Structures are given as C-alpha cells and as structure tokens.
Amino acid sequence: xxxxxxxxxxxxxxxxxxxxxxxxxxxxxxxxxxxxxxxxxxxxxxxxxxxxxxxxxxxxxxxxxxxxxxxxxxxxxxxxxxxxxxxxxxxxxxxxxxxxxxxxxxxxx
Amino acid sequence: xxxxxxxxxxxxxxxxxxxxxxxxxxxxxxxxxxxxxxxxxxxxxxxxxxxxxxxxxxxxxxxxxxxxxxxxxxxxxxxxxxxxxxxxxxxxxxxxxxxxxxxxxxxxxxxxx
Numbered sequence: 409x410x411x412x413x414x415x416x417x418x419x420x421x422x423x424x425x426x427x428x429x430x431x432x433x434x435x436x437x438x439x440x441x442x443x444x445x446x447x448x449x450x451x452x453x454x455x456x457x458x459x460x461x462x463x464x465x466x467x468x469x470x471x472x473x474x475x476x477x478x479x480x481x482x483x484x485x486x487x488x489x490x491x492x493x494x495x496x497x498x499x500x501x502x503x504x505x506x507x508x509x510x511x512x513x514x515x516x517x
Numbered sequence: 518x519x520x521x522x523x524x525x526x527x528x529x530x531x532x533x534x535x536x537x538x539x540x541x542x543x544x545x546x547x548x549x550x551x552x553x554x555x556x557x558x559x560x561x562x563x564x565x566x567x568x569x570x571x572x573x574x575x576x577x578x579x580x581x582x583x584x585x586x587x588x589x590x591x592x593x594x595x596x597x598x599x600x601x602x603x604x605x606x607x608x609x610x611x612x613x614x615x616x617x618x619x620x621x622x623x624x625x626x627x628x629x630x
Contacts, residue, residue: 441619451607451621494560503550503614504573507560 411435414495414508421515427482429511431495434476441505442469442480443494451494454480485515519544521610521622529628535596538625542589542610549591550619551583554605563606566591567614595627603629 412433421427431440442454455462455469457478462469466485471478482489495508522541530536542549551563565573566585583593589610595602605626609619 443621450623451609453619453621456618496560501615502573503548503565503609503611503619504562504575505550505552505560505619506562509559 409434410509411506412495412497412508414493414511416511417509419511419513421485421513423486423515423517425485425515427485427489427513427515429480429493429495429513431478431480431508432476433478433495433497433506435497435499435506437473437497437499438501439498440471440478441496441498442478443496445492445494445510447491454493456498482513487515487517489513490515521608521620523606523608523622523625525625526623527626527628529630530598531630532598532600534598535594536598536627537592537594538606538608538627540591540593540608540610540622542591542608543620546610546612546620547589548611548614549585549589550609550611551591551593552607552609553577554607554624555601555603560607563593565614572614598629600629603627 439458444452457471466483468481492510494510496505524539548567550565562575564583580596585591605624607624609621611619
C-alpha cells in the first residue's frame with residue numbers, strides 16, 4: 409500500500425465547477441505539499457501545509473492531521489486549471505518528499 | 518530572483534554511457550533535492566544535499582550518485598545507463614531542510630536508447 413494515496417486518479421469537470429481532490433497518508437508528517445504539473449511542464453508548488461487551511465486565489469488547501477487527510481479545492485474552475493495535481497508529504501527535518509500518484513484534472517470549456 | 522535552473526534540458530544517451538546533470542538553486546538556498554519522474558513509478562526521491570553533505574538518499578542503485586558544491590550548485594551522475602533510467606529528472610531547492618518550501622526546476626528529460 410502506498411504511503412500517500414490520492415483520489416480520484418482522473419477527474420473531468422466543466423468550466424465553473426467546484427473541484428475537490430483528496431489525499432490520505434499513513435505516516436507521520438511534518439508538512440504536506442500540493443504540487444501542480446502541466447503536461448510536459450515542470451512542477452509548481454501550490455501550498456505547503458502543516459495544519460489548518462490555506463487559500464491562494466481560487467485554490468484552497470486544508471489538512472486534518474488527526475485524520476491524516478488533506479483536500480485541495482478549486483473554485484470556479486477554468487480550462488487553464490487542467491493539469492496533474494500531486495500531493496506529497498515531508499517527514500521530519502528533511503526535504504525528502506513522498507509523493508502520491510497524482511490526479512489528472514481536465515476542465516472542459 | 519532567478520528560479521532553479523537545470524542543464525541540460527534534454528539529453529539522449531545510449532545504454533552503458535554515463536551522464537551528469539546540473540542544478541543551480543535559487544540564490545541563497547542551501548538545500549537541493551533530486552527526484553526522478555517516470556510514467557510507471559511516478560515521482561521518486563533520489564538525494565538531498567545540504568551544505569555540501571548528502572543528508573538523505575532514496576532507494577536507487579549505486580549507479581546514481583550526486584554531489585553539492587560550496588556555491589550550493591549540485592550535480593547528479595548516472596553511470597552505466599539502462600533503458601529504465603529514461604525519465605524526467607527534477608531538482609528542487611529550499612532555504613534549508615527545516616522550512617521545507619521547495620522550488621522546482623524545469624527538469625532534464627533523459628532518454629536512453
């Protein structure tokens with residue numbers, strides 16, 4: 409079993425819809441990252457969380473440490489949000505990341 | 518401030534050869550981590566360097582090695598290349614190993630034929 413699980417693996421939405429991507433992990437962590445990767449592109453860090461909630465524009469990330477679960481929400485989705493979204497966890501005083509398998513999001517106009 | 522840069526961006530090698538990839542972190546960042554991304558295995562951690570010392574190593578064979586220089590630039594080397602080493606190699610830099618905010622480079626696409 410992977411230490412970091414994401415769901416769904418694939419997601420198709422219509423422009424304007426509210427989107428939720430989930431991440432569950434089975435190990436103790438010091439922080440959780442949400443990353444974005446466009447096709448053929450590099451990786452951009454969206455959020456790093458160790459507790460609570462963070463918001464940046466139309467993106468919101470939450471984490472529940474007790475339940476070992478995090479969610480990434482996209483409000484008013486747009487075709488430019490189409491990308492792979494990756495959850496990754498950091499353990500202790502190290503930058504080593506353990507990655508989920510990613511969620512491929514396609515937002516149709 | 519310039520972002521993380523990686524060179525070369527694309528590379529084609531043949532089996533048995535060796536390759537060296539370079540990563541220049543954001544100015545002032547002292548930690549560099551390397552990752553391999555393949556369609557089959559996804560993203561996997563290779564190494565982590567801080568102040569010229571390897572702090573962590575992933576589960577990769579000894580053919581994969583790396584180092585960090587006094588200016589925080591890092592290189593990774595893969596010897597005796599195999600077809601399965603074809604991948605996108607990403608490096609990420611951060612200020613230190615505690616704050617953890619990592620900034621990724623564009624990656625080097627290595628193709629082994």
